[in-house]
Amino acid sequence: MAGMEVAESGGKVVKAENPTTVIRLPEFLLRLLAFVTTLVAAIVMGVNKETKIVPIPDLPPLEVAVTAKSGLISTSIYFVVANAIACTHTAFSLLLSIIPKRVGTNGFSPAVVILDVIMVGLLLSGSGAASAIGVVAYKGNSHLKWNEVCSVFGKYCHQAAASIVVSLLGSFVLILLVVLAVLKLHKKFK
Numbered sequence: 001m002a003g004m005e006v007a008e009s010g011g012k013v014v015k016a017e018n019p020t021t022v023i024r025l026p027e028f029l030l031r032l033l034a035f036v037t038t039l040v041a042a043i044v045m046g047v048n049k050e051t052k053i054v055p056i057p058d059l060p061p062l063e064v065a066v067t068a069k070s071g072l073i074s075t076s077i078y079f080v081v082a083n084a085i086a087c088t089h090t091a092f093s094l095l096l097s098i099i100p101k102r103v104g105t106n107g108f109s110p111a112v113v114i115l116d117v118i119m120v121g122l123l124l125s126g127s128g129a130a131s132a133i134g135v136v137a138y139k140g141n142s143h144l145k146w147n148e149v150c151s152v153f154g155k156y157c158h159q160a161a162a163s164i165v166v167s168l169l170g171s172f173v174l175i176l177l178v179v180l181a182v183l184k185l186h187k188k189f190k
Contacts, residue, residue: 028097030177035090037170038123042083045070045130045163050156068153070160075129082126083167086119086174113181116174123171127164134160 049069056062070076093112137157140148150157 024097027177027180028094030173030180031090031094031097034170034173034177035087035094037166037173038083038087038090041163041167041170042080042087044159044166045076045083046080048076048156048159048163050153052152054152066152068149068156073133075133076160079126079130079163079167082122083170086123086170089115089119090174113178116178116181120171120174120178123167123174127167127171130160130164134164 047070049067051065051067053063053065056064070080093116096112134157136146136148137153137160138148138150140146
């Protein structure tokens with residue numbers, strides 16, 4: 001039997017399990033993808049910055065340099081922190097996935113799967129908050145007299161949108177990991 005040693009001692013057959021590394025490739029690859037997507041989303045949004053020289057309305061011809069950066073918007077900070085937390089979680093779960101286990105164990109502990117679910121919620125809330133501000137930046141809000149700013153800070157808006165999409169991809173990957181865990185649990189109790 002794979003992973004089992006059979007030794008005879010005085011006529012008795014003794015079976016001893018050898019601790020071996022069991023890596024379940026789909027889970028490992030999905031965790032690696034979740035790690036990469038959350039890391040990229042946090043970095044892209046965290047360093048997102050653009051400076052433009054814009055005229056001041058209703059004044060004589062006067063132009064000032066204005067900087068748009070993620071550190072000035074609380075929803076962007078929340079987005080970066082949410083992705084950093086999820087990135088840290090996926091890094092630890094990746095390490096857990098390559099630690100030697102006994103043959104026959106059924107993958108990750110329930111705590112890791114529960115944390116996966118929490119990370120999905122955290123990533124989706126961060127993406128939702130950043131998306132809401134992104135819509136206001138893109139369209140403005142005439143009721144509050146907020147002008148749209150993406151026509152001026154186009155690069156900033158495109159990088160923020162790309163970061164949100166990558167984070168949503170990370171959320172989807174974590175959802176797939178939870179689905180895999182549920183399917184394994186279903187097979188176990190069938």
